[in-house]
């Protein structure tokens with residue numbers, strides 16, 4: 001049977017091929033150390049797990065959940081926004097629950113993109129923004145993120161024609177894969193532009209709590225006027241080591257939230273209420289465990305960056321997220337070639353940056369989801385390889 005065009009026309013998924021390569025090596029007995037995994041290696045904090053166990057035993061959680069999420073869950077999200085960002089949200093109209101933020105990020109274009117409509121997408125970026133727009137029948141204009149501009153979208157470089165056509169702009173800070181943070185001034189300019197040209201800003205803040213220096217990431221909604229143009233996606237996944245639980249939210253402009261909620265009522269039936277109750281515990285508990293998590297990533301980052309710099313590879317320390325976005329050494333043509341060489345010689349895996357867009361061609365991404373011990377082992381192997389000698 002012929003697949004539908006919308007599936008056939010999706011760009012090939014590099015990561016599926018990478019998984020194949022890694023699995024094959026493992027079967028052949030290679031002791032793989034992968035810096036490719038964008039998934040915390042640490043377990044969910046115990047008090048959240050306990051709260052889930054209690055909630056599972058309560059039969060009231062066993063039925064279909066409400067589409068928009070328990071009001072108590074949406075209130076917990078709103079309270080957390082108030083505490084963390086000083087942003088007031090109406091839990092009834094400005095918060096919707098998501099089955100992980102990816103779910104909302106992927107469904108959102110279906111609310112606003114008609115066939116042929118244009119969306120502006122950062123490159124490099126989380127692949128879901130582009131594929132979701134394509135699935136909705138839209139067109140994409142890729143916006144390069146450059147090191148010289150601290151990986152902020154170069155707003156002045158977007159053509160007036162594209163600004164006029166655009167219905168939607170995706171942003172993501174702290175950024176995956178570049179680890180960049182947005183500045184207040186940048187967000188202010190985005191709000192002004194969105195108002196001038198009448199497009200929606202969809203901000204992905206999946207890494208808002210993964211910051212490794214003093215400067216805390218901003219919510220887009222902290223900016224005056226952002227609520228008129230914006231929706232922000234958030235998640236327990238990276239901030240609370242809860243990727244497997246599938247628990248997130250979208251907050252912001254009430255019309256945008258209503259539209260997303262309407263699509264969702266036709267497609268899914270919400271998050272298991274026991275998971276939402278554990279989510280409330282995560283958001284409201286004093287014991288967040290987030291600082292411990294940040295400390296762990298700081299230690300790993302410092303060791304890995306120092307180790308790689310000792311080998312002569314000038315990788316930059318990341319300020320936020322758990323990714324190091326590094327230009328490949330000058331001797332290597334591109335990230336794919338460098339990654340393959342390193343893997344074949346050492347069993348250490350770095351993700352080729354091209355997987356996040358054309359602009360990632362000369363980069364690789366290293367995730368700090370590898371233990372100190374295995375990081376030492378990886379550094380040892382790299383120092384003995386021909387690549388750095």
Ligand SMILES: *Cc1c(COP(=O)(O)O)cnc(C)c1O
Pocket residue numbers: 038099100101102103126172176204206234235236237238243246247248
């Ligand atoms: C991990 C990730 C997400 C999705 O996380 P969920 O588990 O679906 O909440 C969204 N955006 C970026 C940039 C990510 O890296």
